[in-house]
Amino acid sequence: MDQINNIEIHLEKYFDRLWPICRSIVSPGYRESLDILSEIVPFERLEFPTGKKVLDWTVPEEWDCRDAYFIDSQGVRHADFKVNNLHILNFSAPFRGKVNFEEMQKHLYSLPHLPDAVPYITSYYEKRWGFCISENERKNLPQGDFEVFIDSVHRHGKLVAGEAVLKGQTKQEILLSSYLCHPSLANNELSGPLVLAFLYDALKKKAQRKFTYRFVVVPETIGSIAYLSKRGEHLRRNVV
Numbered sequence: 001m002d003q004i005n006n007i008e009i010h011l012e013k014y015f016d017r018l019w020p021i022c023r024s025i026v027s028p029g030y031r032e033s034l035d036i037l038s039e040i041v042p043f044e045r046l047e048f049p050t051g052k053k054v055l056d057w058t059v060p061e062e063w064d065c066r067d068a069y070f071i072d073s074q075g076v077r078h079a080d081f082k083v084n085n086l087h088i089l090n091f092s093a094p095f096r097g098k099v100n101f102e103e104m105q106k107h108l109y110s111l112p113h114l115p116d117a118v119p120y121i122t123s124y125y126e127k128r129w130g131f132c133i134s135e136n137e138r139k140n141l142p143q144g145d146f147e148v149f150i151d152s153v154h155r156h157g158k159l160v161a162g163e164a165v166l167k168g169q170t171k172q173e174i175l176l177s178s179y180l181c182h183p184s185l186a187n188n189e190l191s192g193p194l195v196l197a198f199l200y201d202a203l204k205k206k207a208q209r210k211f212t213y214r215f216v217v218v219p220e221t222i223g224s225i226a227y228l229s230k231r232g233e234h235l236r237r238n239v240v
Contacts, residue, residue, distance in 0.1 A: 011194055014040075018190055022085040025124055025181045025219035026050070026062045026159045033180050033193075034162050034217060040197040041215060043162030046230055050156045054226040060124060062157020063091045065150070070104070070131060073144025079131040085183045088150065089130035090122040095150045104146045110135040120185060124222075127154075161227045162217040164200060168209035173238045181219035193217055211240065 017036055023029040034043065052059045068081035068088045079087035089109065099107075107130040109121045115135040123130070129150055162180075176199065178192035200215050214235075218227050228235070 007198060011198065014194060014197075015186075015190055018194075019184055019186075020085070022065060022081075022088075022183045023181050024063050024090050024122075024183070025222055026060055026157050027181075028062075028064055029183070030181055030219060031160055034160060037162070037180070037193055037197050037217065041162070041164045041200045043164050043215075043217065046161040046163060046227065048159040048161075048226045050158065052226075054222070054229040057222055057225050059159045059222065059226065061154040063152065063154055065092065065152040067149065067151040068092070068131070069149055071147040071149075073142050073146070078137065078141070079133050084118060086118045086120050086185075087132055088152070089128070089132060090120070090183065091124050091154075092150055092152055093127045093129045093154070094152045095129040095148055098145050098147055100145055101141070101143050104141075104148075107131060107148075108133060108138055110138045120182065159219060159223060159226055161223055161230075162215075163227075163231075164215045166200065166203055166209060166213040166215075168212040170210060171212060171238055172240045173212045173214050173235070175214050175216065175235060175239050177216040177218065177224070179220040179223060180217050181223070212238075214239075 018033055021029045021033050023033055048054060048059045050059050050061050065081060065088055069077050069079055071077050081088045109119055109130060109132045111117050111119050112135050118134055119132045121132050176196055178196045180193045182189035196215055203209065203213055216227060218224055
């Protein structure tokens with residue numbers, strides 16, 4: 001029981017460090033998060049620069065958001081990125097300017113069936129700007145103009161995959177993979193890479209392992225495709 005409680009304490013500490021980081025598929029936040037997980041798992045980094053063809057996909061630019069919000073006609077600030085990083089459309093283009101009520105509505109995302117929830121929306125492969133807010137907040141926005149501020153940048157960068165291998169008595173492999181590209185989400189994000197990291201920590205302590213274990217952390221979709229472009233044939237031959 002003490003060992004279980006100790007694991008829970010360490011999990012919670014890592015969760016608290018990773019939770020507030022704004023991650024995306026190619027971003028400084030992703031690399032920062034992988035650095036934190038590397039305190040548990042000695043990941044080798046596989047890097048794929050912006051523009052590189054990986055199978056029939058292309059690695060996109062890196063995205064970094066520093067601040068974002070909009071102010072209504074009554075001076076009230078909404079969708080403050082520094083309060084909740086889900087408010088910004090992930091991979092949003094930068095924008096600064098004044099828009100009217102009708103135009104603002106075209107750049108807002110909400111969930112009518114979950115009126116208090118802030119959705120997580122991405123735009124990895126289409127340049128557009130936008131915000132995610134609750135349906136209730138959206139319904140209460142006043143008529144008039146809105147001042148919009150999105151301080152984000154797209155630039156040449158690199159997609160990074162993390163890989164670690166625990167060798168066993170046989171070359172036959174068990175592959176464990178998770179992604180690490182969503183910002184402040186738990187069930188659909190941090191649960192995967194944290195369990196993967198702590199499973200690595202448990203398996204490395206075993207004196208003998210029949211199988212070889214390969215642990216992989218990547219951004220969703222494009223990260224898996226990039227990793228397969230590098231390791232696909234090896235996995236085909238060895239994964240059981």
